[in-house]
Amino acid sequence: MSEIHSFGVEPITSHAFNATKDKLAISPNNNEVHIYHKTNGKWSLNSSLSQHDLRVTSIDWAKNSNRIVTCSADRNAYVWSLTDGIWKPTLVLLRINRAATCVRWSPKEDKFAVGCGARLISICYFEEQNDWWVSKHIKKPIRSTVTAIDWHPNNVLLACGSTDFRTRVFSAYIRDVDKKSKDDITTSWGGKAETGALIGEFPSSQGGGGWVHSVAFSPDGTRLAWVSHDSSISIVDSQKSMYPINVRTRYLPYLSCVWSSNNLVVAAGHDCCPMLYYYDDSCGEIRFIDKIDKSLKKETDGFSAMRKFRDLDKRAIVESTVSNTALDTIHQNTISEVRLYSDYDPKRKDLDKISSVGVDGQMVIWDLKTLESSLANLRIK
Template sequence: MTQVNVFTSEPVPCHSFSPDRSKVAISPNNNEVHIFKKDNSKWLQETVLSQHDLRVTSIDWAQKTNKIVSCSADKNAYVWSLDNGVWKPTLVILRIHRAATVVRWSPNADKFAVGSGDRTISVCFFEEANDWWICKHIKKPIKSTVTCLDWHHNNILLACGSTDYRARIFSAYVKEVDSANPEPSEWSSKPTASTGNLIGEWTTGGGGWVHGVAFSPDGSKLAWVSHDSSISVVDAKKNQAFITVKTPDLPYLTLIWSSNRFIIAAGHDCCPMLYKYDENSGKLECLEKLDKSTKKETDGFSAMRKFRELDKFAISLNDNSSSDSISDTIHQNSIREIRAHSLSKSGGVDRISTVGLDGKMVFWDTSRYV
């Protein structure tokens, strides 16, 4: 069952939920971060964070500390802390010369990583002695804009995708916050006690900008989607062998693992797609579309929705192309981001949310795929 929420008529490129899921932070494609609080079945705007000078590109809400981090095209990041009901910003100096593109807290929420157009990843942590946030840079061998990030559950490994057609895994170890003797992982037999060590690097055969990367819940697999309409998986348990599937769909922009076997990807086709990875055979196959609700509508309700969309997008009934301008999907424009909303006891994802360029946030039930 799906649940549709409309916050704005503007695109919503990013969002993130509070630890108890009672609030959500979104950016309506400008320099602001809007926080909405759930009131029964409605989302009511609670506050607006407007410290950035240019468009906010990414938001992440720490699940352990209740802090929000946002980054922007103004080359800055802010950490927002709730103090007596008021969100107070702390500027983080990223030391980059181009826009910040993506930000993610580590699983322990004691550091976060920011990708940028400066071919750099800034790994930021709080220094108690000086009472400020500082960062360490990961640069080589990144050759172009960092578009996406995802943390391994061990709080040290960091996956990234970039516009140089590659997905990579780095060590984001910070001695000030991490254990002095980190444990080896599936991806490296040696402890990775150094910031910026390259653990692995992969590219698809045809190439294409990498739009999204994601570790599986157990951390043994990495998946990514590229602009050549491909989806790829590399398996650490199989000596880092990887498989790439070229899909007939428009390029995906985001993805998430709902379990160690199932991947959900979405993008320019406006519809989340379910993929299954077989650990035994190493095969990756598309199973089905998650968006099935519109096909079950009665004729009357479909007509009502059609006229509503005609009015929203200012399409004339006399326009011969009007029927082609309304997609038979819940999202009416590209899906930009998928987030986990609720987790199962096994560590899988029971429910996901998607936001897109149509201003909608949609919840999808994925409990069958955990």
């Protein structure tokens, strides 16, 4: 089953939940961020954050510290803290001259990364001496706009995708924040105690490629997935040959992807339907499992299919324009973002829930238990 929530007709650019999932932050494709509170199964507007001057491009909510970070096309980022029931902003010194495009908290929530159109990534951390958020830049060898970022579970490695058809893994080590030795930083990807050190660089796909729209580390941090505008999905396994596996799908391009487990990837985009893929590490293959959206097109007049065609023949009754243009999916327009709704727990056998927002102004929470029959043939544990 899926939960469907509508927030008007304006597109939703980005969304994020708090730790208890009773509060939701969304960007309705303008300069504001709306905070909703869930009561009796319904979302009610609690407050609006309007510090930005231009469209908010990305939001992330720190689960433990309960802080919200937002970035915008106005080249600024703010960290919002709840004090006496009021969200108060703190400006971040990004030092960029182009629009900020994406932002994510690190797993330990002691720093965050901001991608932008200035061909760099700002690694931001709090400087206690001056009581403000400062940043260090990762520049080379990025040659175009950074469109997506994601943190490795070790709080140091950072993956990014950009419009130069490349996915890269960097070291985002900050000496003042990361109290780690070189041995603690080293993973199956490698690791260096140097900010901006390039760990790996991968093309979006073989023989061409497209803009990288989303990147995501697996829960155990050994695999990296990304989706590109050439309708491809790619995975690189750091425990294997570090050579990316690319699959060109027959669907429209995906805009967002997330791991539901260490072998399952959910991708969604212009087809308005989240889709599940399985990474078989034994043979290094990416397999399409099924569409997560199992809904059927509903008749607006309530007639059955047989009665509808009988009336078309006898009475020459035609469907309304709204019914003709309605899609067979819950989302009636492009899915702009998909995120993990429930925190990943390797001990739990149930599949995680995911949430998605779209250009149709809807937010849908998907329960992946409906796909257990499809997954049974793969014998996934």
